[in-house]
Amino acid sequence: MISALFARNVPARTFEVSKLVVRVCALRQLSDEGRQSFRGRDGNRSYNGDRSSRGGYGRNDRNSRRPTGGHRGTRLQGEPPLRLSNVVRVADDQSSKDITLDGLHQSGVIDKELHKAVSRMNFESLTPVQQKTIKPILETEHDVIARAKTGTGKTLAFLVPIFEHLIKTRTESPSMVKCVIVAPTRDLALQIDSEIEKLHKNNHALRKFKSIALIGGSNFQVAIKRMFKDTPNIVVATPGRLMDVMSKFSDKFFKHVDFKVLDEADRLLEIGFDEDLRDISKTLNSINATGPEHIRTLLFSATLGDNVQKLAAGIMNRKESLFLDTVDVNEPEAHEKIDQRLVISENFASNLYAPISAIKNRLATNNEPFKAILFVPTVKFTKFYCTILERLFPSLPVYEFHGKIDQRKRTKMVGLFKRAHEGIFVCTDVGARGMDFPGVEEVLQLGVPSELSNYIHRIGRTARGGKEGKATIYLFKDELPFIDTLAREKNVKIVDQDDYAVNKDEIEEFNSCLRDEFMFRESLESMLSFYKGCEQAYGFYMPKVARQIANSYGQCLMQPEKKMPISRSTASMRYGLKGRIVEEIFDCGQSHRESYNNEERLPNRGNKTRNFSNRSNQGGYDSGRRVSRQRWESNEKFDNKRFRSPNRGENPRIDYN
Numbered sequence: 303m304i305s306a307l308f309a310r311n312v313p314a315r316t317f318e319v320s321k322l323v324v325r326v327c328a329l330r331q332l333s334d335e336g337r338q339s340f341r342g343r344d345g346n347r348s349y350n351g352d353r354s355s356r357g358g359y360g361r362n363d364r365n366s367r368r369p370t371g372g373h374r375g376t377r378l379q380g381e382p383p384l385r386l387s388n389v390v391r392v393a394d395d396q397s398s399k400d401i402t403l404d405g406l407h408q409s410g411v412i413d414k415e416l417h418k419a420v421s422r423m424n425f426e427s428l429t430p431v432q433q434k435t436i437k438p439i440l441e442t443e444h445d446v447i448a449r450a451k452t453g454t455g456k457t458l459a460f461l462v463p464i465f466e467h468l469i470k471t472r473t474e475s476p477s478m479v480k481c482v483i484v485a486p487t488r489d490l491a492l493q494i495d496s497e498i499e500k501l502h503k504n505n506h507a508l509r510k511f512k513s514i515a516l517i518g519g520s521n522f523q524v525a526i527k528r529m530f531k532d533t534p535n536i537v538v539a540t541p542g543r544l545m546d547v548m549s550k551f552s553d554k555f556f557k558h559v560d561f562k563v564l565d566e567a568d569r570l571l572e573i574g575f576d577e578d579l580r581d582i583s584k585t586l587n588s589i590n591a592t593g594p595e596h597i598r599t600l601l602f603s604a605t606l607g608d609n610v611q612k613l614a615a616g617i618m619n620r621k622e623s624l625f626l627d628t629v630d631v632n633e634p635e636a637h638e639k640i641d642q643r644l645v646i647s648e649n650f651a652s653n654l655y656a657p658i659s660a661i662k663n664r665l666a667t668n669n670e671p672f673k674a675i676l677f678v679p680t681v682k683f684t685k686f687y688c689t690i691l692e693r694l695f696p697s698l699p700v701y702e703f704h705g706k707i708d709q710r711k712r713t714k715m716v717g718l719f720k721r722a723h724e725g726i727f728v729c730t731d732v733g734a735r736g737m738d739f740p741g742v743e744e745v746l747q748l749g750v751p752s753e754l755s756n757y758i759h760r761i762g763r764t765a766r767g768g769k770e771g772k773a774t775i776y777l778f779k780d781e782l783p784f785i786d787t788l789a790r791e792k793n794v795k796i797v798d799q800d801d802y803a804v805n806k807d808e809i810e811e812f813n814s815c816l817r818d819e820f821m822f823r824e825s826l827e828s829m830l831s832f833y834k835g836c837e838q839a840y841g842f843y844m845p846k847v848a849r850q851i852a853n854s855y856g857q858c859l860m861q862p863e864k865k866m867p868i869s870r871s872t873a874s875m876r877y878g879l880k881g882r883i884v885e886e887i888f889d890c891g892q893s894h895r896e897s898y899n900n901e902e903r904l905p906n907r908g909n910k911t912r913n914f915s916n917r918s919n920q921g922g923y924d925s926g927r928r929v930s931r932q933r934w935e936s937n938e939k940f941d942n943k944r945f946r947s948p949n950r951g952e953n954p955r956i957d958y959n
């Protein structure tokens with residue numbers, strides 16, 4: 303047990319555990335009644351009281367995917383409560399700021415082969431999170447929780463100690479998985495695996511420590527064959543696919559795991575993923591050859607609050623975890639090198655033009671190549687907005703990225719944009735976390751993120767690796783409660799604010815590009831669902847937001863009297879709208895049904911109609927019953943069909959085939 307002194311910023315002199323001067327976080331014990339609140343009537347844990355809300359994504363039967371030895375994450379009656387790890391916040395240690403890669407090698411912390419591989423990445427120095435975490439992970443036996451801002455090298459901060467551990471234990475069970483790294487999205491898992499490949503390339507001596515990425519959307523049999531052939535020491539996986547593999551081969555591959563790493567840990571431990579992570583953790587512990595508490599857990603993220611020990615309950619094996627924080631308690635989690643800006647539009651329709659106006663202005667005033675990421679709320683809106691951007695900026699590559707795109711194509715597109723020197727990467731929040739695209743000049747956000755923390759992660763796609771960047775969020779007035787929520791809960795205050803007023807030419811230009819009314823309407827319907835889903839989280843008033851979205855239909859079509867066709871039942875069931883407002887803002891009459899049916903029977907105008915299966919885990923997350931994911935699911939539910947824009951030849955949209 304660490305002798306914990308309630309020190310006031312007394313930097314630890316050395317990292318010997320006995321001398322560790324720490325401040326113990328106020329422990330937040332989950333009271334029994336607190337736990338009971340997590341249990342539904344049938345004694346099973348449920349969130350928001352309705353199990354169907356989690357099971358309702360058309361998911362495969364979860365039990366068929368349960369890893370052997372574990373049972374559903376719900377704790378049965380009488381089962382011991384989840385144990386909370388005692389989180390020990392490690393005070394800033396001035397000496398860690400002097401830690402260098404050479405110093406780690408000279409002091410014997412890292413092996414020469416690993417030193418060679420990392421030094422060939424030609425970084426000037428270690429980042430604060432690397433300086434603060436590598437030694438404690440290698441020199442103590444504790445679980446570790448690490449918080450560091452976006453783009454500050456957290457991936458290497460856990461890969462370096464993992465490889466050092468593999469080097470040190472290379473003679474013990476050499477053909478077994480010793481480290482499991484879990485990521486919330488397939489693309490991030492693949493990215494981490496590619497970082498491992500970089501270390502292999504930089505020093506072939508490390509190639510013996512093979513890794514494999516286990517992600518949904520890829521061929522299961524091929525992955526298993528590779529597991530048997532390569533006998534990897536590192537598995538990088540998304541939760542769903544990891545559970546699939548463990549349910550069949552846990553004893554074969556996973557009995558000698560020493561480390562499990564959760565990248566974007568707060569995302570993985572929130573409602574929707576947490577059950578899977580607890581099941582994975584329980585199974586790994588139960589089959590571990592050394593013992594049920596052998597595996598050490600490393601949690602990494604840019605957004606980890608004091609509730610982390612509650613989040614991590616049932617995941618951490620050690621009685622105490624070190625909270626290695628490179629962000630001061632009162633400091634905003636947003637990276638200080640990001641120049642944040644807010645642009646406010648009068649209404650939803652104007653807000654649709656605002657990013658376009660900004661892109662046009664950037665291209666007109668600066669000849670440098672423009673590489674930017676544009677986040678939008680839903681899949682359907684992503685598709686729609688890409689068609690508009692392609693027509694307005696025919697010479698600027700447009701990358702459409704979301705969970706409904708085939709994984710193979712997504713992977714190719716990520717590679718293209720990583721190498722691109724210009725282009726607009728238009729995506730939903732599936733691209734918000736962890737993705738490392740060099741040279742992104744600006745992050746644009748049209749509308750709010752699917753969850754508050756994702757604002758920090760979205761803007762963190764720029765200003766990476768010590769560089770600077772810009773981030774602009776475009777909101778209409780009824781979305782401004784989000785800004786208050788951001789300031790209150792994340793201590794992020796956007797000082798630089800502007801108003802945007804659309805002009806007639808811009809409306810006409812937008813209208814000239816809007817050729818697929820059916821697609822436009824569906825994109826607006828998906829936005830209605832999305833905003834309904836985040837109404838409470840951000841303090842929105844849905845009737846006002848819905849009115850704005852519905853009015854934009856006629857405004858953008860330049861037929862202000864034209865109302866958005868939506869049935870009364872849909873307005874009520876999906877968007878919680880009843881009474882007079884429904885008649886005011888929607889066309890609920892007969893014409894609606896006729897037009898809708900006619901659209902449904904639209905002759906295929908030579909466009910590719912891509913029918914997406916409605917399976918839940920198409921979203922790029924292989925497991926996910928989270929509440930906020932429901933928004934995407936409900937939006938993505940509408941994304942089951944699409945008419946490709948008629949004049950696709952105009953702009954070389956990155957066709958990643």
Ligand SMILES: Nc1ncnc2c1ncn2[C@@H]1O[C@H](COP(=O)(O)OP(=O)(O)OP(=O)(O)O)[C@@H](O)[C@H]1O
Pocket residue numbers: 425426427428429432450451452453454455456457458603604735736737738762763766767768
């Ligand atoms: N010591 C270093 N010095 C400079 N750049 C570095 C260093 N370590 C890593 N990088 C680079 O910084 C960029 C961001 O690294 P990484 O993706 O690991 O950040 P992160 O902290 O995980 O970000 P996020 O929170 O968004 O996931 C990468 O391009 C990586 O190559």
